[in-house]
Amino acid sequence: MPKQKSPKQPVKAVAAAHGEPIGDRPKAACRVALIGFGTVGRAVTRILCETVLGENGDGSLRLTHICNRNVERKKQAWVPNNVPSDVIWTDDFHAVLDSDADIVIELIGGLSPAGEIVRGALQAGKSVITANKQLIARHGPELLQLAGAKGVRLEFGASVAGGVPVLPALRTGLCGDRLHGIAGILNGTCNYILSRIESARIPFSEALEEAQARGFAEADASEDLDGGDARAKLAILALAGLQCHVAPESIRARSIRTVEAVDFDYASELGCTIRQISRADLKQDTLFAEVGPSLVPVSSPFGRVQSNQNLVLTSGKYGGDMAFLGAGAGGDPTAVAVISDLKLVAQSLAPGNGRKGGGEGVAAALLSPETSCDFETPWYLRFLVRDRPGIVARLAQILSLHQLNIDAVLQNPGFDKAALPFVITLEPCRDSQLRPALEEMAALDFAIRPCLWLPILR
Amino acid sequence: MPKQKSPKQPVKAVAAAHGEPIGDRPKAACRVALIGFGTVGRAVTRILCETVLGENGDGSLRLTHICNRNVERKKQAWVPNNVPSDVIWTDDFHAVLDSDADIVIELIGGLSPAGEIVRGALQAGKSVITANKQLIARHGPELLQLAGAKGVRLEFGASVAGGVPVLPALRTGLCGDRLHGIAGILNGTCNYILSRIESARIPFSEALEEAQARGFAEADASEDLDGGDARAKLAILALAGLQCHVAPESIRARSIRTVEAVDFDYASELGCTIRQISRADLKQDTLFAEVGPSLVPVSSPFGRVQSNQNLVLTSGKYGGDMAFLGAGAGGDPTAVAVISDLKLVAQSLAPGNGRKGGGEGVAAALLSPETSCDFETPWYLRFLVRDRPGIVARLAQILSLHQLNIDAVLQNPGFDKAALPFVITLEPCRDSQLRPALEEMAALDFAIRPCLWLPILR
Numbered sequence A, B: 001m002p003k004q005k006s007p008k009q010p011v012k013a014v015a016a017a018h019g020e021p022i023g024d025r026p027k028a029a030c031r032v033a034l035i036g037f038g039t040v041g042r043a044v045t046r047i048l049c050e051t052v053l054g055e056n057g058d059g060s061l062r063l064t065h066i067c068n069r070n071v072e073r074k075k076q077a078w079v080p081n082n083v084p085s086d087v088i089w090t091d092d093f094h095a096v097l098d099s100d101a102d103i104v105i106e107l108i109g110g111l112s113p114a115g116e117i118v119r120g121a122l123q124a125g126k127s128v129i130t131a132n133k134q135l136i137a138r139h140g141p142e143l144l145q146l147a148g149a150k151g152v153r154l155e156f157g158a159s160v161a162g163g164v165p166v167l168p169a170l171r172t173g174l175c176g177d178r179l180h181g182i183a184g185i186l187n188g189t190c191n192y193i194l195s196r197i198e199s200a201r202i203p204f205s206e207a208l209e210e211a212q213a214r215g216f217a218e219a220d221a222s223e224d225l226d227g228g229d230a231r232a233k234l235a236i237l238a239l240a241g242l243q244c245h246v247a248p249e250s251i252r253a254r255s256i257r258t259v260e261a262v263d264f265d266y267a268s269e270l271g272c273t274i275r276q277i278s279r280a281d282l283k284q285d286t287l288f289a290e291v292g293p294s295l296v297p298v299s300s301p302f303g304r305v306q307s308n309q310n311l312v313l314t315s316g317k318y319g320g321d322m323a324f325l326g327a328g329a330g331g332d333p334t335a336v337a338v339i340s341d342l343k344l345v346a347q348s349l350a351p352g353n354g355r356k357g358g359g360e361g362v363a364a365a366l367l368s369p370e371t372s373c374d375f376e377t378p379w380y381l382r383f384l385v386r387d388r389p390g391i392v393a394r395l396a397q398i399l400s401l402h403q404l405n406i407d408a409v410l411q412n413p414g415f416d417k418a419a420l421p422f423v424i425t426l427e428p429c430r431d432s433q434l435r436p437a438l439e440e441m442a443a444l445d446f447a448i449r450p451c452l453w454l455p456i457l458r
Helices: A009-017 A039-051 A071-077 A093-097 A114-123 A133-150 A166-171 A188-200 A204-213 A228-242 A261-269 A331-349 A391-401 A431-442 B009-017 B039-051 B071-077 B093-097 B114-123 B133-150 B166-171 B188-200 B204-213 B228-242 B261-269 B331-349 B391-401 B431-442
Strands: A030-035 A061-067 A088-090 A103-106 A127-130 A179-185 A272-283 A286-297 A309-316 A320-327 A370-372 A376-385 A406-410 A420-430 A447-455 B030-035 B061-067 B088-090 B103-106 B127-130 B179-185 B272-283 B286-297 B309-316 B320-327 B370-372 B376-385 B406-410 B420-430 B447-455
Touching: A030 A039, A030 A093, A030 A331, A039 A061, A039 A331, A061 A071, A061 A093, A071 A088, A088 A093, A093 A114, A103 A114, A103 A331, A114 A127, A114 A133, A127 A133, A127 A331, A133 A228, A166 A228, A166 A309, A166 A320, A166 B166, A179 A228, A188 A204, A188 A261, A188 A272, A188 A309, A228 A272, A228 A286, A261 A272, A261 A376, A261 A420, A286 A447, A376 A391, A376 A431, A391 A406, A391 A420, A391 A431, A420 A431, A431 A447, B030 B039, B030 B093, B030 B331, B039 B061, B039 B331, B061 B071, B061 B093, B071 B088, B088 B093, B093 B114, B103 B114, B103 B331, B114 B127, B114 B133, B127 B133, B127 B331, B133 B228, B166 B228, B166 B309, B166 B320, B179 B228, B188 B204, B188 B261, B188 B272, B188 B309, B228 B272, B228 B286, B261 B272, B261 B376, B261 B420, B286 B447, B376 B391, B376 B431, B391 B406, B391 B420, B391 B431, B420 B431, B431 B447
Parallel strands: A030 A061, A030 A103, A061 A088, A103 A127, A286 A370, B030 B061, B030 B103, B061 B088, B103 B127, B286 B370
Antiparallel strands: A179 A272, A179 A309, A272 A286, A309 A320, A320 B320, A376 A420, A376 A447, A406 A420, B179 B272, B179 B309, B272 B286, B309 B320, B376 B420, B376 B447, B406 B420
16 A cells, blocks of 8 residues: 655644744753652653654653662663663762753652652752652642742652543543542552452452562552552542542541452342442532442443553533543553653743743642541441351341341351351441441451441442 | 631642742633534533632633624523623624634534634634534644644644543643554444444334434434544544544545344344444554444443443553543533633633643644555444345355355344345455455345445454
């Protein structure tokens, strides 16, 4: 077939209409320093080299520094092809902050020294791109204030859901709506472990060991399993989408450690599976929010999410429900989010654009709502008991005293009577109604441990 | 529960870090004129009144004109609450173009006079927001060039997929990837009609009449049914996501008019349903693109899309596959996209931002690839014949002569022998290999009409 090469004429037109100066390309390259050369940092470097640096670019971006502890060892281990020879490799982030870099990409994660680096860069008049969910969830508003005061930009599109462009969408195409709800599967480790328990019906501990062996879970996976990671992401989504400033610690997180294979058997009988769900609903001045394992219908979008995918659902007053699905982790997808932020910031800094900062708005007004986990839902209660006559009657009595209505009792055969798992589901009630009954039931002599209680999300 | 009102202190910080001037609010309101007071125009007006105009806003936006033919009649029929009393209602779009409006929202659709309005507004130094897919698909690059030359902005986030923020996501969070494929369900009318044929097993003509009666299809629904609407949207997605400048007419469109209830029976036997799918794959210098009814697995994202939803899937070299799902049409969701564009443009025009145009970039370089519909896929061929012995043997002979491999032959009992529908599925082959065989088979004396041929997308 005859191939036809692009006539380049329309190029400038399109670029110009979206902000670049007509006629002349930017004269000086935008200088970019990278701090953190782990999985994401390496992916960012490689993709930048393949797409916008050196021969593959238009000269508008220049990579000036790659900074990491023991950078020489890192450099010896692996360096992408085509890293420009004039990049400065350094252990010393202070040198980067003192340099003439225009933009710092922070990819080391955690609160320290990442916090000092981001603050230092902003103080020094540099724009910052970060994927650091903990830092943004805790200090986002304060850091945005600092960036504003310095007339520079702080972008964090990679901090939630990896490559899934949900934060950019919240800040652009959905900013005309009034969102009131956000829910998502935001943690790949939990999704992997729960999916493995589901498919292989193995114990939680075995699924965790497998995830650790395959690199899907860290040696200390508490942040993932116990919901710390997901609630930081939920706090960022609440900031960007619901204009709510909430501390991640104010969001209740339930661990997935108590979910076992038998729960997937019982969930399946209810047409459900179990996923770690993060959800936030803004009602008047209260943000209902929590993170934790939940029953979701097998046929729902949540039930179908694959191991490393993230799914985010938003609910708006005018636009209704939207869903965003894609690779929620991994070097390359996360690097796409970082590089997208980088391109947009670099464009806003380009000569002729007449201002240093600028761009799309998060919110005209931030709320600081009270947070609550007092959702009203149906519930799944899974007991583990030393079997004897009268157990269900005793539990039913307690539930009845607390005005809680039983929807179903599920008890499969074949279990050891000395440690019998069975399930009671409840009709919708508030979390706060359920808790006193749970405490009372946990104290019963036949209970081997407190029951596992999971919301059922329809 | 005790409610706590927002401390407003963080507000400026967040706004400022994303581009607004520190300290002072914009002094002069951005003046916005609306042309087109149909379903979307009314929704835009109502939502603007509820969220950003008058008492509900911060004074940064002002609605100056509402323009429509016979505007007095429109005004008498329905006006949202709280429309500011100083809005000028007019029939005369020239008066709007001659006014001091900063931004014109064009919502009348079609090529004329919308084209004159958009060109005139840009020429007059006004930024333009439009939902006009036909205009952007045909004249997008030229109009963007004009906007660039005038230093103003042209935004069209509402032109594809209604309220689903796929265009904003392509231009922000995915701009760091190299996308190579886009596919979607982009036309709600087709989706409604095909879903109705599927669920009620009614003839195409009856489903169309029903859709027309319920307002889901226009009296002349050709643009929807025959793919003209969807291919305009696909051309815009190719522009924004694949950096390809293609005329919509160069994209093959197959009509859904030939799909009948029996096809859903046969598709179901293959684990599939039928949807109008728009798809574009960029391979080297060729854009493979088409729009038309296709078999998709019942359990696939496409198979699960509900009647008025749109779904867009993107495939990127680095970020992998992403999915965007939501309300693809309707006044309110489309208005969200228009108002989102409006807010971002107004912000970029705010005093202190130092430039008139500006914002996010579409593409550094536009390709003008050759377009082709020569996809390689498995195929579904549904014949309608006067039954007699030897038909399958004759068809198999022709297919064999063209080197086409039969995958399955499906023939359900119970049909009239004088007009017997049955199906042959083929193993993957190119469109161009299939076409000569189709012509040969259409000429056979037992064929009541040429067979229906649909790609099977896995």
